Amino acid sequence: MSAPRTLYDKIFDDHVVDRQDDGTCLLYIDRHLVHEVTSPQAFEGLRLSGRKVRHPEKTLAVVDHNVSTSPERKFGIKNEESRIQVEALAKNARDFGVEYYSENDIRQGIVHIIGPEQGFTLPGMTIVCGDSHTSTHGAFGALAHGIGTSEVEHVLATQTLIQRKAKNMLVRVDGVLPEGVTAKDIILAIIGEIGTAGGTGYVIEYAGEAIRSLSMEGRMTICNMSIEGGARAGLIAADETTFAYVKDKPRAPKGAAWDAALGYWKTLQSDEGAHFDKVIVLDAAKLPPIVSWGSSPEDVVSVQGIVPNPADITDENKRTSKQRALDYMGLTPGTKITDIALDRVFIGSCTNGRIEDLRAVAKVVEGKTVSAHVDAMIVPGSGLVKEQAEAEGLDKIFLAAGFDWREPGCSMCLAMNDDRLKPHERCASTSNRNFEGRQGFKGRTHLVSPAMAAAAAIAGHFVDIRDWK
Numbered sequence: 001m002s003a004p005r006t007l008y009d010k011i012f013d014d015h016v017v018d019r020q021d022d023g024t025c026l027l028y029i030d031r032h033l034v035h036e037v038t039s040p041q042a043f044e045g046l047r048l049s050g051r052k053v054r055h056p057e058k059t060l061a062v063v064d065h066n067v068s069t070s071p072e073r074k075f076g077i078k079n080e081e082s083r084i085q086v087e088a089l090a091k092n093a094r095d096f097g098v099e100y101y102s103e104n105d106i107r108q109g110i111v112h113i114i115g116p117e118q119g120f121t122l123p124g125m126t127i128v129c130g131d132s133h134t135s136t137h138g139a140f141g142a143l144a145h146g147i148g149t150s151e152v153e154h155v156l157a158t159q160t161l162i163q164r165k166a167k168n169m170l171v172r173v174d175g176v177l178p179e180g181v182t183a184k185d186i187i188l189a190i191i192g193e194i195g196t197a198g199g200t201g202y203v204i205e206y207a208g209e210a211i212r213s214l215s216m217e218g219r220m221t222i223c224n225m226s227i228e229g230g231a232r233a234g235l236i237a238a239d240e241t242t243f244a245y246v247k248d249k250p251r252a253p254k255g256a257a258w259d260a261a262l263g264y265w266k267t268l269q270s271d272e273g274a275h276f277d278k279v280i281v282l283d284a285a286k287l288p289p290i291v292s293w294g295s296s297p298e299d300v301v302s303v304q305g306i307v308p309n310p311a312d313i314t315d316e317n318k319r320t321s322k323q324r325a326l327d328y329m330g331l332t333p334g335t336k337i338t339d340i341a342l343d344r345v346f347i348g349s350c351t352n353g354r355i356e357d358l359r360a361v362a363k364v365v366e367g368k369t370v371s372a373h374v375d376a377m378i379v380p381g382s383g384l385v386k387e388q389a390e391a392e393g394l395d396k397i398f399l400a401a402g403f404d405w406r407e408p409g410c411s412m413c414l415a416m417n418d419d420r421l422k423p424h425e426r427c428a429s430t431s432n433r434n435f436e437g438r439q440g441f442k443g444r445t446h447l448v449s450p451a452m453a454a455a456a457a458i459a460g461h462f463v464d465i466r467d468w469k
């Protein structure tokens with residue numbers, strides 16, 4: 001009998017085209033997602049060498065980072081740099097015969113939201129994109145890597161990628177999440193625990209009762225931020241929740257092909273006794289809603305906590321860097337998290353811009369009003385999310401409460417379009433990165449769950465969502 005294997009081992013092995021003696025492998029790539037930021041040079045490379053896209057039907061292109069989220073966008077993008085990138089992708093997709101969702105297509109949205117929506121993302125697949133948050137697709141039990149632009153060119157030309165096998169890490173989250181605590185809080189807690197380098201060299205498999213109980217949306221939130229924990233990818237084995245989500249998606253297999261696929265997908269579980277190089281165990285029942293206080297996703301604390309004091313850190317480098325983070329954030333040690341006042345609230349991104357996130361927000365803000373000193377925006381992750389939210393009347397709830405309701409895109413997750421913080425503005429954000437300048441020059445980002453961001457918008461400061469009425 002062969003040795004027990006992990007889910008990662010199985011997907012990896014099933015895609016090896018060639019294995020060299022030194023462990024370097026050539027992997028077959030099933031799906032390639034392309035956005036406007038990391039693809040222009042890759043297509044140019046193909047053009048210069050007279051190559052075609054090897055499998056246009058396994059490639060899907062969309063604009064997301066640079067698009068405006070204003071309804072005015074149908075009249076064209078004003079910012080020259082953004083317009084050039086968007087137009088370049090439109091032309092490249094046309095020239096190379098790749099399917100492309102423009103900003104006027106209802107299927108357009110953030111690349112990691114549209115893949116699953118279209119059934120382009122499926123269990124057991126290898127999926128790549130020139131984007132670090134490609135780890136999101138691991139929620140389907142797919143091996144999904146972010147790649148660099150030269151690798152984008154390699155995949156476009158050959159439908160393969162050179163990879164070395166990573167180590168296996170298991171993150172098991174046992175127990176039941178308390179009311180008000182979400183997938184976002186789980187992943188922020190994990191990163192707080194392992195640190196942003198904790199996953200370096202690993203592919204993480206998330207398992208345990210709390211993970212199994214999550215919807216696909218919640219699982220995507222978890223896998224999305226694997227990269228923030230340093231891991232190459234994050235995975236959750238596919239189960240009935242996954243199959244129910246995938247079934248009948250436009251590009252999912254149909255009829256006999258569905259039955260055959262399902263048979264294969266059900267084998268994609270880590271075997272009993274499979275070896276993990278590192279194991280982390282968390283108890284969901286003990287998790288509070290979490291807020292980040294610094295400029296790294298590992299700088300997290302319970303909403304009931306206080307801003308920590310860097311003076312308490314013994315390691316000098318770490319002390320200096322955390323002091324710098326506090327200075328950047330304009331915070332004083334000892335301040336209660338619930339006393340931190342906000343200027344802006346951003347709800348959206350590939351971490352939390354899906355329908356379930358918007359439903360959670362609507363539940364918190366219905367019948368209430370955004371604080372007079374807060375400017376709050378909600379950006380659906382895709383045109384289809386927007387359409388669904390409007391069909392459910394969520395937009396009416398948001399607008400009545402004083403939120404801005406926008407067109408889909410990456411928006412203020414990163415300052416690459418018109419949506420950005422002004423210097424020193426403080427923002428509660430449902431996105432995944434709180435780096436210096438991430439949401440705008442000198443902007444201050446606090447990472448939270450959608451429900452926590454929603455409550456903060458109404459109260460004007462952080463509040464414990466578990467006390468919300």
Ligand SMILES: CC(C)[C@H](C(=O)O)[C@@H](O)C(=O)O
Binds near residue numbers: 037038130133146414
């Ligand atoms: C622009 C892109 C390359 C980048 C990434 O790789 O993640 C962006 O999506 C981000 O979230 O910082």
Ligand code: SF4
Binds near residue numbers: 064110351409
């Ligand atoms: S929403 Fe943010 S994290 Fe996601 S792809 Fe866009 S910029 Fe990157």
